[in-house]
Amino acid sequence: MEPDILELESFLPYRLYRLADTVSREFSRIYKERQGLTRPEWRTLSGLGERGTMTATELGEQSAMHKTKVSRAVAELEQRRWLTRTPDENDRRVEHLALTKAGLAAYREMVPLAKAFERELLGRLSAGERAAIVTGVAALEEALSAA
Amino acid sequence: MEPDILELESFLPYRLYRLADTVSREFSRIYKERQGLTRPEWRTLSGLGERGTMTATELGEQSAMHKTKVSRAVAELEQRRWLTRTPDENDRRVEHLALTKAGLAAYREMVPLAKAFERELLGRLSAGERAAIVTGVAALEEALSAA
DNA sequence: CCAAACTGGTTTCATTTGTAACCATCGAAA
DNA sequence: TTTCGATGGTTACAAATGAAACCAGTTTGG
Numbered sequence: 001m002e003p004d005i006l007e008l009e010s011f012l013p014y015r016l017y018r019l020a021d022t023v024s025r026e027f028s029r030i031y032k033e034r035q036g037l038t039r040p041e042w043r044t045l046s047g048l049g050e051r052g053t054m055t056a057t058e059l060g061e062q063s064a065m066h067k068t069k070v071s072r073a074v075a076e077l078e079q080r081r082w083l084t085r086t087p088d089e090n091d092r093r094v095e096h097l098a099l100t101k102a103g104l105a106a107y108r109e110m111v112p113l114a115k116a117f118e119r120e121l122l123g124r125l126s127a128g129e130r131a132a133i134v135t136g137v138a139a140l141e142e143a144l145s146a147a
Numbered sequence: 148m149e150p151d152i153l154e155l156e157s158f159l160p161y162r163l164y165r166l167a168d169t170v171s172r173e174f175s176r177i178y179k180e181r182q183g184l185t186r187p188e189w190r191t192l193s194g195l196g197e198r199g200t201m202t203a204t205e206l207g208e209q210s211a212m213h214k215t216k217v218s219r220a221v222a223e224l225e226q227r228r229w230l231t232r233t234p235d236e237n238d239r240r241v242e243h244l245a246l247t248k249a250g251l252a253a254y255r256e257m258v259p260l261a262k263a264f265e266r267e268l269l270g271r272l273s274a275g276e277r278a279a280i281v282t283g284v285a286a287l288e289e290a291l292s293a294a
Numbered sequence: 295c296c297a298a299a300c301t302g303g304t305t306t307c308a309t310t311t312g313t314a315a316c317c318a319t320c321g322a323a324a
Numbered sequence: 325t326t327t328c329g330a331t332g333g334t335t336a337c338a339a340a341t342g343a344a345a346c347c348a349g350t351t352t353g354g
Binding site for chain 2: 004005006007008009011012013014015016017018019020021022023024027043046047049050062063064108110111114115117118121122124125126128129131132133134135136137139140141143144146
C-alpha cells in the first residue's frame, strides 16, 4: 500500500459508481426494451405511480432529477398520453401531474418486473450481505444528507 | 406496503444510483476545479498513475470505461502533454500509454486529495457502518461479476 | 401600489455520451 | 499465400445531459 498511489479498485467512490452503473444499466434494459423509456421517463412514471399526483418540482425532489430532465420526461410522457397536467387553482405557475389509464397500466406492468429484478439481485447475496448493503447504503445516505 | 406499488425511496437500484451520483458529483468537483478534468480523464490519469503503463484496452477494463471514452480521454491528456503513446513492437495496432512528468505531477497532486475525500466520507460513519458498506458493495460486485 | 426578488417550469446551446460504422492490423485456417 | 473473422483504436452521428438564460406568475418590502 504505497502512500502515493491510489488503488482505484478499492476506492469507494469509484466502486460505488461502477456498481450503480452496472445495476442501473441492467435494470434499464427492462424499461427500455419493454416500454421504450429513458431513465428520467421511468422515474417520472414510477414517481407518479407511487404517489398519484405530483408537481414537476416535487417529482424532481422525490426522484433526484434536475428540473430540465423532469420537464423533458413529462413532455414525452404527455405525448404518449400517459399523463395529464392540471393547472393549480391558486398558483398558475404550477401544474399537477397524474397518470392516465394508459400510464397507470404501464406502471402496473413495470412494478412486478422491478420488484423481481431487485429480488433476484439481492437473492444472489447471503442474508448477512443483504443486511450489510442496506445498512451501508442507508448510512451513507444519512451521512450525505446531513452534511 | 401495497403489492402493486413500488417505493422508489427503498428500491435498491435507485438508491445505489442516487448515492453514487451524489458521491461522484461531489468528488468530481475536486478534479474538475483543480485540474479541469472530466471523469474519464481523471480515471485515465488515475489508472496510468497507478499502473505505470497500459494500453487503451487495458485502461478500459481497469476503469470500466467504454472504448470511445478512453479514446477521447487519452487524446485530451495527450494534448496536454500529460501522457505519451509508444507503439507496440510486435503489434502495430497497440499503443502503450504512460504519463509524462507533468502527468505524474498532476497525479501526485490528486492522490492525497482523493484519499482525504474518501477518508472524510467514511469518517462520517461508525466503524460498523463502514464495515457494512464495504462488505455489501463487495458482495454485490461479486454477485454481478459472477452472473 | 409598484418594483425587485423569487419560484415553477421551459427552452436554448454547448458538452458529454453511446451506438455503430469504420480503418488498420493481426491470427487462423484453407 | 490469400482470405476471413477478430481485435485495437478512432470517428461520425444521434441522443442525453447540464448550465444558464428565459418567461410567466407570485411574493415581499418600501
